[in-house]
Structures are given as C-alpha cells and as structure tokens.
Amino acid sequence: MAFSSIDPKEGSMPEQSWVVNVSLTEDADRTRADAILQLAIQKFHGFGQAKRAPGDPSVPVIGEELAAARALSDLSHQLLEAAAERIESSEGHSVNVHD
Numbered sequence: 001m002a003f004s005s006i007d008p009k010e011g012s013m014p015e016q017s018w019v020v021n022v023s024l025t026e027d028a029d030r031t032r033a034d035a036i037l038q039l040a041i042q043k044f045h046g047f048g049q050a051k052r053a054p055g056d057p058s059v060p061v062i063g064e065e066l067a068a069a070r071a072l073s074d075l076s077h078q079l080l081e082a083a084a085e086r087i088e089s090s091e092g093h094s095v096n097v098h099d
Helices: 060-091
Strands: 002-004 015-017 020-027 030-038 043-051
Touching: 020 060, 030 060, 043 060
Parallel strands: none
Antiparallel strands: 002 015, 020 030, 030 043
C-alpha cells in the first residue's frame, strides 16, 4: 500500500510506502490471520478468523483468504477510526468518515 502526505514546505506530496504484514495460522478447522501495520507513531493490529464447517472439504486456501480478508477489513476500520479521531482533535467537532 502506498499513501502520501503533503509536505507544507514543498507543497508537494512525497511518496510513502506502508507495509502490512499478514500472518496466518491454522489449527484443525480454524484459520487465524493477523494483519499488522507498524507506523512511526502507532501500531495497528487487525484480526480475522475463518472456520470450516464439518461437511466442507478441506481447502486451506479458502480459509486463508477469508481470514486474511477479515483481518485486513478490521485493520481498515481501525485506520478509519484513527483518522476520524485525528480530524476531530484537529477541528474540534465530530466527524463521520465511514460513509
């Protein structure tokens, strides 16, 4: 993922790269994913899980994809919440960034 920020001195947006580390673990019929984004000032940790139903065939990649998607979704919601908190702190009023 690449995000940019405005450099007030330059008036331009220097490129930044953020790396999200997704770790997967499997235990019997459950798959867990942890998505971690470490920034200079804050760490975000998204969590996701998938459970195979008893009658479903064992196809590990499906559980991995579901768990990873859920962890990344959790992480994205945390980033939205953090952005909303920064805006509210800066502007002094409530905002809704989830729409």
